[in-house]
Amino acid sequence: MITFRFTLILFYFIIKTKGVILNQINILEAIKEKIKKKVPYEKAHIPWIMTSEEQKRSGCIIGENYPKPMVILEAWVKNYNNNNDDDDKANRINNNRIIR
Known part of the structure; x- marks a missing residue:
């Protein structure tokens, strides 16, 4: 049985991980947009x-x-x-x- 404390730790980890992943995605999107503007189509x-x-x-x-x-x-x-x-x-x- 999952305890309340374990659930909180798991929830905290998921929130932190999603933030990191979203930041990486935003950086990649910015790089992609920069390349699309300058590289010939x-x-x-x-x-x-x-x-x-x-x-x-x-x-x-x-x-x-x-x-x-x-x-x-x-x-x-x-x-x-x-x-x-x-x-x-x-x-x-x-x-x-x-x-x-």
Whole structure:
């Protein structure tokens, strides 16, 4: 049988935990809004194919303040390279990390 004291402790823990989670969600939402305003619409979900000029302009520099993709599939590379016609070699997908 759950005691009253245990119930109060559990209730207190739930309230504290939800506050932390809500704060983290608010921070993530703010970051998402900032990225959406500055990153070009067509590259919002694939920012690692932006040119270095676009990265500097948007403040979304891959490897510095935005993580590099963890997994790269071969089908993705073909699509990215077809859609990215510029000669900016720094932003081409690294073939050593392709999963085949």
